[in-house]
Amino acid sequence: MRRLPLALLAPLTVLVSLPAADPPVGPNPGGGTVVATGQLVRPAGDVVQFNGRPVDFALSPDGQLLFAKDNRGLVVMDVALWAVKQELPFPKGTGGASMHGIAVSTDGKRVYATTANDKLHVAEAGDDGKWTVTRSIDLPGPKAKSASHPTGIALFADGKQALVCLSRNNAVAVVDLVGGKVTDTIPVGIAPFGVLMNADESAAFVSNWGGRRPVKGDRTGVSAGSDVVIDERGIGASGTVGKIDLTAKKMAGEVAVGLHPAGMALAADGKRLFVANANSDTVSVIDPAALKVLHTVTVRPVPDLPFGSGTNALCLSKDGKTLFAANGGNNAVAVLDVTGDAAPKVSGYIPAGWFPGAVTTDGTSLFIANVKGTGSRNENPKKGGFNSHQHTGTVSK
Numbered sequence: 001m002r003r004l005p006l007a008l009l010a011p012l013t014v015l016v017s018l019p020a021a022d023p024p025v026g027p028n029p030g031g032g033t034v035v036a037t038g039q040l041v042r043p044a045g046d047v048v049q050f051n052g053r054p055v056d057f058a059l060s061p062d063g064q065l066l067f068a069k070d071n072r073g074l075v076v077m078d079v080a081l082w083a084v085k086q087e088l089p090f091p092k093g094t095g096g097a098s099m100h101g102i103a104v105s106t107d108g109k110r111v112y113a114t115t116a117n118d119k120l121h122v123a124e125a126g127d128d129g130k131w132t133v134t135r136s137i138d139l140p141g142p143k144a145k146s147a148s149h150p151t152g153i154a155l156f157a158d159g160k161q162a163l164v165c166l167s168r169n170n171a172v173a174v175v176d177l178v179g180g181k182v183t184d185t186i187p188v189g190i191a192p193f194g195v196l197m198n199a200d201e202s203a204a205f206v207s208n209w210g211g212r213r214p215v216k217g218d219r220t221g222v223s224a225g226s227d228v229v230i231d232e233r234g235i236g237a238s239g240t241v242g243k244i245d246l247t248a249k250k251m252a253g254e255v256a257v258g259l260h261p262a263g264m265a266l267a268a269d270g271k272r273l274f275v276a277n278a279n280s281d282t283v284s285v286i287d288p289a290a291l292k293v294l295h296t297v298t299v300r301p302v303p304d305l306p307f308g309s310g311t312n313a314l315c316l317s318k319d320g321k322t323l324f325a326a327n328g329g330n331n332a333v334a335v336l337d338v339t340g341d342a343a344p345k346v347s348g349y350i351p352a353g354w355f356p357g358a359v360t361t362d363g364t365s366l367f368i369a370n371v372k373g374t375g376s377r378n379e380n381p382k383k384g385g386f387n388s389h390q391h392t393g394t395v396s397k
Contacts, residue, residue, distance in 0.1 A: 025375065033374040035354045041331050043353045043370065043396045046082050050075055051378040054369040054393045056100050056358045060108045063362040067111050068369060068395055069102040074113060074123060076131055079362070082397055088131050094119050100193060100262070101165070103153040112162060112177075114139070114150035120164060120175060137180045141168050142225060148173075149224075152194035156201060163204055163244075165192035168224050170213070172206055172244065188242045188251050189213060190228055194264050197246070198288070204244040205288065207261035207275055211238025212254060236260070241275055241284075243291050253291045257284040263313035263358075268320050272338075276325055281309035283325055283336065285344065295343035299325050299334040313356070318363035326356040326368065333359055333368055353394040368396040 023034045032042035052070030059066055065085070068075040073090040077083065090097065094115055101114035111123040111131070122135040141148040148166040150173075155162050162175045166185070172195055174184040189208025197204045210228050214220045220227040221234055229238040239261045245252040258277025265274045266288070273286040277296075285295040300309045310328035316338075317324070323336040323344060332349040333356055353370025360367050373394035376386050 026377065033354075033377075035372065035375045037354075039331055039354070041354050041370075041374070042351055043368070043394065044351045045366075045368075046397045047353065047394050048077065048082060048084060048397075049373060049392060049394045050084055050087065051391060052087075052393050053371050053373075053391045054358070054395055055097065055371055056102045057360060057367065057369050057395070058102045058104045058111070059360055059362055059367075060104055061106060062108060065108075066360075066367060066395070067102060067104060069097050069113050070393060071096050071391065073097060073133075074102075074111065074131065077395065079365075079397075086131055088123060088133070090115060090121060091133055091136065094121070094136060098149060098151050100151040101153045103155045103162070105155060105159050106157060107159070110159075112153055112155065114153060114164065116149065117147040118150065120150065120153070120162070122177075135180060137175060137177075137182075139164060139166060139173060139175075139182060141166070146225075151192070152196075152206075154195045154197050154204060156197075163195050163197070165195050165206065167191040167193065167209065168226075170210075170226055172204070174249065184249055186244055186249050186251065188244070189240050189254060190226055190238075191224070192242075193262050196264055196266055198266065198270050202246055203252070203288075204246055205264060205266070205273055206242045206244060206251075207257075207264055208240045208242055208254070209260055209262065210236060211259075212240045212256070236279070239277060239280070241273070241286060241291075243288070255286060255291045255293060257286070257293060258282045258296065262311075263326070265314040265316045265323065267316065274314050274316075274323055274338075276311045276314050278310050278312045278328075279307075281305075281307060281311055281327075283311060283314070283323070283344065285338075294341075297336065297344050297346070299327060299336070299346055301327075301330055301332065301334075301349055310355075313358045315359045315361055315366075317361060324350075324359045324361070324366060326352070326359050328355040328357055328371070331355065331370075333366070352396060365397050370394040370396060 057068040076086040095117035120137040190210030193209040231237040258280030260279035313326040336344040354372035357371040358369035378390035
């Protein structure tokens with residue numbers, strides 16, 4: 001463009017209508033909290049806040065304690081008082097918590113949680129009621145040279161063994177909890193995330209976050225040392241649920257579901273298995289015996305949204321008639337009617353905090369782990385302002 005003389009530019013006046021200013025991040029004068037995505041969160045129910053990121057949790061068998069797994073370790077919560085009873089960091093040098101994986105023994109005396117690197121921590125309560133990490137079991141990575149990045153845990157009823165997903169190994173480990181060692185590894189799909197067992201412990205089901213193992217002719221990319229099925233954009237293009245024969249200790253079959261299958265829930269009668277497909281915003285209903293998908297239900301609040309609900313965790317009501325699905329991207333929990341054999345229907349949404357990542361119920365209350373809670377609002381009085389590491393997570397009841 002030619003440079004115009006200032007004499008020509010000076011008289012010109014341009015009126016611009018500016019949009020209304022976005023609300024500031026933080027507490028909203030009208031209630032709730034505006035988070036960094038611009039979303040306003042107003043979680044339903046009673047909310048407990050602490051300086052961590054709760055990613056998973058489990059109830060004690062008597063329902064008195066809720067054990068939340070956050071980025072630092074464990075947060076022990078008193079359900080009746082609805083307050084934090086204890087914060088238990090993992091031992092130094094063992095790494096933080098992984099994104100999924102916590103279980104409580106049937107007698108309520110031990111809590112098991114996986115780390116982001118290669119450990120299964122065992123926590124127990126002393127005579128004073130304080131919980132401590134009493135043991136750590138090694139979960140070696142591929143060729144025992146790197147981290148295994150363990151995630152989901154399923155405990156055998158006798159408390160002597162556990163199944164643990166080793167995401168980098170593309171396997172499920174059989175762990176001797178008494179001897180404190182891995183006794184077997186069962187190859188499954190790519191990056192196993194969650195695992196659960198049927199009632200008689202003859203079979204287990206595993207959600208393979210990265211899908212099936214590639215075959216000749218597949219387009220693939222390398223992720224954490226493994227070849228993964230991808231599409232023409234380089235995005236992961238497979239998600240599966242595998243069935244493990246626990247007698248033979250091998251995967252007996254696999255069924256394709258949505259992308260990034262994560263949390264699962266099994267009906268009490270064992271006839272329906274539900275899986276949350278985080279990168280497809282759907283829930284798949286599977287016949288566990290036939291290993292066949294019966295229904296796939298979209299759980300986005302607005303059906304024509306292109307993506308982003310991030311449905312990642314599930315739990316069933318005690319009567320088995322309602323399924324709760326955590327929609328991380330919508331800051332809400334979808335409520336689905338799963339009565340009968342028809343496809344489940346979404347009946348509504350429960351407002352949650354920022355990015356719900358786990359749900360469970362004691363039959364009276366629903367508990368929601370809000371991974372990002374109210375955002376990075378853990379203010380350090382010695383420093384001005386905030387930064388992204390000042391986590392403030394919440395749990396809703």
